[in-house]
Amino acid sequence: GAGVSQSPSNKVTEKGKDVELRCDPISGHTALYWYRQRLGQGLEFLIYFQGNSAPDKSGLPSDRFSAERTGESVSTLTIQRTQQEDSAVYLCASSFRRGSGANVLTFGAGSRLTVL
Amino acid sequence: SQQGEEDPQALSIQEGENATMNCSYKTSINNLQWYRQNSGRGLVHLILIRSNEREKHSGRLRVTLDTSKKSSSLLITASRAADTASYFCATAFTGTASKLTFGTGTRLQVTL
Numbered sequence: 001g002a003g004v005s006q007s008p009s010n011k012v013t014e015k016g017k018d019v020e021l022r023c024d025p026i027s028g029h030t031a032l033y034w035y036r037q038r039l040g041q042g043l044e045f046l047i048y049f050q051g052n053s054a055p056d057k058s059g060l061p062s063d064r065f066s067a068e069r070t071g072e073s074v075s076t077l078t079i080q081r082t083q084q085e086d087s088a089v090y091l092c093a094s095s096f097r098r099g100s101g102a103n104v105l106t107f108g109a110g111s112r113l114t115v116l
Numbered sequence: 117s118q119q120g121e122e123d124p125q126a127l128s129i130q131e132g133e134n135a136t137m138n139c140s141y142k143t144s145i146n147n148l149q150w151y152r153q154n155s156g157r158g159l160v161h162l163i164l165i166r167s168n169e170r171e172k173h174s175g176r177l178r179v180t181l182d183t184s185k186k187s188s189s190l191l192i193t194a195s196r197a198a199d200t201a202s203y204f205c206a207t208a209f210t211g212t213a214s215k216l217t218f219g220t221g222t223r224l225q226v227t228l
Contacts, residue, residue, distance in 0.1 A: 004158075035218070042204065043159075043218035056215060091158065102147045102166070103208060103216060107158035 002026075004108035006092050012114045013082055021077045021111045025094030031103060032075050034067055035091045037110075043091065049075065082115045089113070120205050120219035128225040135192040137222040139205030140185075146208045148181055149216065150190050153202045162190075162203075195226045 005024040013019050025032050034046040045059035049069040060066070064082075069075040079086055089112045093105035120141040129135050139148070147166045151159040165172045165181045165188065172179045178191040192199055202223045206216040 033216070042220040045215060045217060048215055089157070093159075102149075102164055104149065104161050104164060105151075105159070105206075105216060107151075107160070109158045 004092055004094050004106055006108035006111050008111055009109065010112045012116065014116050015084060016081055018078065018080045019082055019113060021090050023075045023092030023108060025075070026106055029094035029096045030072055031095045032069055033093045033105065034077050035093070036088045037091060038088045084115045087113055087115045120207050120217065122203070122205060122219045122222045124222060125220070126223045128227065129195055131195060131197055131226055131228050133195055135195050135199070135224055137190050137203055137224070139188045139219055141207050142186065143209050148188050149206045150179060151204045151206060153204065159204065197226050197228055200224060200226045
């Protein structure tokens with residue numbers, strides 16, 4: 001597609017439920033990132049996928065968080081047993097990076113998660 | 117934390133004035149980027165400066181990088197109301213060039 005697409009744009013859930021957030025990157029972009037942004041704060045790195053390499057999961061805050069990506073296409077971020085502290089905007093970004101070149105990210109509009 | 121920090125946290129200026137925001141970071145970098153965010157949603161890339169560059173221009177934007185002080189500044193000249201947004205620096209640290217770490221952001225308000 002023309003841009004990075006995220007769904008749902010808004011999700012309200014009850015504490016303890018599982019949620020899935022989806023990201024459709026730009027076609028041909030080999031790298032995909034998930035970030036979390038709490039209200040009024042900066043971006044917190046969660047996970048990074050690059051091609052067929054093992055993902056960098058160093059930012060996932062707990063084992064309730066997981067993400068998958070099939071090849072160089074869609075990614076799903078899953079949050080199990082949601083807590084109120086998980087309320088945030090979850091931002092996905094993709095990039096096309098060759099070798100050691102710089103990574104310039106194209107962001108989606110984000111998925112706003114509210115846990116009641 | 118490797119996260120960069122911007123200052124000021126918030127900046128309010130009048131249209132036509134220049135806006136300067138700063139970013140500091142802690143470890144050596146491959147490159148530093150500036151992004152803009154409107155209304156708390158997706159970010160848009162503005163400009164990238166590599167570690168061997170000291171200054172870069174793009175339209176009304178001027179970015180400087182001082183690797184000895186581990187800091188960068190973003191200057192927006194002749195600001196417009198439409199420049200109202202949050203601005204973030206993002207760094208690609210040496211050795212983890214694939215991972216961009218974002219700062220805490222500067223909220224810029226440009227009034228008429």
